Every structure is written in C-alpha cells, then in structure tokens.
Amino acid sequence: MKKRPIIGITMGDPAGNGAEITVKALSDPAVYEKCRPVVIGDAGCMEQAVSLVNKSSHIKIHPIKEVKDACFEPGIIDVYDMGLVDMQRHVYGKLSKMCGEAAFQYVVKVIELALKGEIDATVTNAINKEAINMAGHHYSGHTEIYADYTHTDKYTMMLAHEELRVVHVSTHVSLRQACDRVKKDRVLEVIRIANDACKAIGITEPKIGVAGLNPHCGENGMFGVEEIEEIQPAIDAAMEEGICIPEKKPTPPDSIFSKALGGWYDIVVAMYHDQGHIPLKVKGFVYNKSLKKWDAVAGVNVTLGIPVIRVSVDHGTGFDLAGTGESSEVSLVNSIDYAIRLAVNRN
Template sequence: MSAIHSHAVPAYSLAITMGDPAGIGPEIICRSLAGLTASERAAILLVGDRDTFARAAQVTDVDLSFCAVERDAEVAGCVAVAQIEMPSGDIPPGEISAAAGEAAFRCIERAVELVQDGRAGVIVTAPLNKAALHAAERYYDGHTGMLASLTGAPSSFMLLASEQLSTIHVSTHVSLRDAIDRVTVERVTATVAAGYDHLRRLGIEAPRIAVAGLNPHCGEGGIFGDEDDRVIAPAVMQLQKRGWEVQGPISADTVFYRASRGEFDLVVAQYHDQGHIPVKLIAFDTTVNVSLGLPIQRTSVDHGTAFDIAWQGRADATNMRAAIDHAWRLVRNHG
C-alpha cells in the first residue's frame, strides 16, 4: 500500500478507523458523528475511504460531508478523512472478502502511523472480521494482537470497561487449556499493573482492584487445584507491597457481583470467558474494549461486523458512542 504522509496535517484528538467496509463500521461511525457537536467532529480524524463513509451517511440518513486531510481539510463543517488506498477486488456488503480484510488492516496500520507521528491521540476502532483478515493473509487474532505487532509491543492486555463493571484479562484468545498455563506470577502482576495505570490515567487516584481466582472457590486449599495458592496469592502480595489496594484471589462466583455493587473499580479475570460473560451480561450495549500495554491508546466497540444487518441502515451506534466517550476521557485526563 502507499501510505500518505503530510506534516501539514493538524493534530486530532481521536483517529477512528473504518473497520471492515462490508460490515456495520461505517454506519455506526456516521451515526455517532451525527450526534456530536461541530467542534467535537473537528477534533476527529477518520481513517478509511471517503466514498465508503459518504455511502454510509446516505444509508443512515445523516447530514455529513467528508474531506481529505491532504487536500481540503480547511473546508468548514466537513469531517476529515485520512484516505487509505483501497485494495482491488469487490467488497460485497455483508460478506467476507479478502479485499475488505485488507482494507481493515490498512486502516489500523495508517492509524498507528498517525499516532506515532503525533498527528492523532487515541485510536477508536470499528469492528473487523477475523475471517476476512485471514483471507487477506493478515494472520492476527484481532485488533489487539495486530496493534501489538504494529507497535512492537512485547505483550498487551484486553480491558472491558463499563460504568457498572470493568474487567481486565490475564489471557484472551487462547484455548482454556492454554489459558491455565498462562496464569503465572509475572503475567498476573503485569495485568494488574496495566489496569492500575489505566485507571490512574482516567483520574482514579487509588484504584481498588480485585483479582479473581482461577479454580472453583479458589481451589479450596488445593482440593480443586493449587494455582490460586501457588501463583495468584503471591502475585497479589507483591502488589500489596507497592501500597496498592489489591485483593485476591477472590472466588469468581462472587467477585463480579461485589464489583458490580461498587466495591472494586476493576476485576482481573484469569481467562477470556471468565471476564467477558459477566461484563456483557450487565452492559452488553455499552461495554468498551480497551487495549492496554501498548505504546498507543486504543478503545473499540465490543461487538462484531454484524454482516446480517450491514448496509441496511439498521445498525445501532450505542456501543460506538461509548467507545468514543471513553476515548474522550483518556484525552481529557491524559492529553
């Protein structure tokens, strides 16, 4: 692909990527932008294809115009777009295609460049499709792994944030068997530290963090497994010595309820479903996916491309608005 570089481009607070153009990403972006003020839209840079955004605005019946930052960013009232070079090949709406997967990858690649060059602050991502990504021979497990690779980060963490319950994961897109092996003192400690730093970035001075146990009832003293006593408890003790308010391991069948009632600011889940199920049960439409441990900041919707309703004007933008709101919080509190 040919990347566009222009040092005359002004700095934007948010860079919002198009996602898979065959999915609902362009639609929910347009719907979200329509609900913002003119000054808020002026601080946003879209990363993707202008024509695709223009079609999405028509489908969603919103009054938006889009301009290329390289040429006519000074046009009053238009939404700035960092244009990617669209790949050749058809992109049928609502279908998996290599061209769509490649377009989604190029959006992320360009957004990372913009942030690293100091031209954008926080990345907000619309959904991509992993099968389309792999069809394009971009073999990533999703946004988080892709961003880690593009930025050279040795590891990354997934945090699901909502007003009532937030959780960060020791492991995510691996089998349950592999997830158990990833519960180490080092990884648990690093996961808590990533969550702690993020909460501080959001303005919480003394974050209250609970670490969920791995085994039923935290192993019941080794009856159901020894990982809680052998690995998780020592990790928590190390963190407590830093003066942090960290508790655990706490049985997973009670810790999420306690956190949802306001006792903790964050729960550390030991594997993907342990954290995803309670958060999505409580706040399915408003949960925001946040990537931590990277040299850049990124928020995202916590849903997929919804091919079954794509390009029909039916997509709900609630989750995208929540992702944008969380990104604004990061900008306001951390610059």
C-alpha cells in the same frame, strides 16, 4: 478549541457496519465540542453509509490525504481516504480478501499516525479476523496488531461499561492454554497494568479485585492449586508495591463481578477471556425479545500497556445488519468518549 484531542477512528471491515455506525456517531454535533474526529477508511464507503442512514442525509464526506487538511466541523466527516475498496466489488455482509486487506491497512495507518503524534488517540471499529487472515495478515485481533506495530511485549485488554471494568491475564487462546498461562509474573504484570489504567482515567487510588481461576478459588487446593501457587503470590507482591487489593486474596469468580458492580472494586483482573467478557456483555448487551432487536450493544475495549491510546467497540462487524442502516452506534459513541477521557488525562 485547539485543546480538543484529535481522535482517529478506523472504519473497520468495509463489508461490516463500521461505516454506518461511524456516520451515526459523528452526526451528533456534540462530539465535535469534545474532540476533533477523523475517520481512517475509504471515502466511497463512507459516502454510501451516509445514504443508508436517513437521519444523516445532511452529512457531507470530506476526503483528505493528510490530517492537517481536516475541517473538524459538525456536519462534515473528515475521511483519511485510503482508496483501498473497489466499490464495484463491494458487498455488505460477505467475507472478502479485499475488505480484509483494507481493514488491516486502516489499523496500520491509525497506529502510524498516533506514533507520529498526528492524532491523540485511536478508536477502532470491528475487523473480521477471517478476512484479514484471507488477506495474508495472521493476527487473532486488534490487540495483537497494535502490540506488533508498537513493538510492545507487555499488554492486555480492558473491557469497560459504565463503572464495570475488567482486564485479562489471557485473551485469544484456547481455554486449556489460558489455564496454563495463569502464572505469578503474568498475573502481577496485569495487576500493575490495571492499576495504571485506572489512574489514566482519573481514579487516583484504584481498588483492584483479582478473580480466582477455579470454582470457589480452589477450596484450599481441592479443585486446583493455581490460587495458592500463582495468584496469591502475585497479589502479595502487588500489595508490597502499594497497590490496593481490598480482599488481599483471590475472589471467587462467581461473586467478584457482583461485588464490582456494588462498588467494591474499580477494576477486576480476570484470568481468561470469557471470564471477563461474559459479565461485561450481560450488562452491556440488551436484547428486546418483544421487538426482536438489540436495544443496546454497549461497552468498550481498551488495549493497555501500549504507547498509544486504543479504544474499540465491543462487538463484531455486524455482517447480518450491515447495509441496512439499523446497527446501533452506542458502543462506538462510548469508545470515542473513553478515548477522549484517556487523551485528556494523558495530556
């Protein structure tokens, strides 16, 4: 039992749905058979979330100030209580400096605990970028916070849903900037990170697909030369290092994900944010138009290249549903499972 990894889960923006979906996810006793979860957040918010999720009325919140004081028992949610939210001022679904500050500090604390070795992996609920900026913390997302606080220069984002995995050459920049960032050294760096990521989850001989940037991979320079001047040289260098890229050249973006779903690759290197995000979310986000609700909001986000394990839900704060108890916990459950897998393989 002692070998179960300790997973630190941030509560996310207190005005969002993070607390609710955390209560839902940790209501399943099976989670405790695989790991020892501890929530980094505010006990008051978690207590309120328990009352919102009717099926979880048996759940008890256990506030702690040190990880060593956690119970790690089904039916008890251990909360590393930061005490940052004034519940008298707390409002679901509303941007606030208070909630932005709290969400940011939860992330800083979970990174600190991971770097100190008190937890084995971190899982993050959604933050609101506008709220953390209101609080004076000018980051474009979790990935950049983790990179800064772990002093990491070379990192990237991986999205995963079932057997579809995608890493990105660039993420939170404009499309114009993203095109400018497709350079040989960066593409090669991300191919290496993708290869290492697959090995970290137990794929011994990863097969990597590398997307082109332009339509039809530029048609030999007719629609752009990035494939010729930047991407192909990166592929050649990676293959010289022994990395397996089955097609030995960039694959057109409009077909690479269908091939990945068909088992051609274990992971895809996308050239920019939406090139990778759109296919993942088409597969993982399922909206029921007859019931007018989401049947699934699945998928996870993993930050690669940093010295700690970080997995996140692949959705936002859900301000429109926050406080209703109706938000889906599927992405969080997937994130916890992925974090466990990474932690066990690392150990």
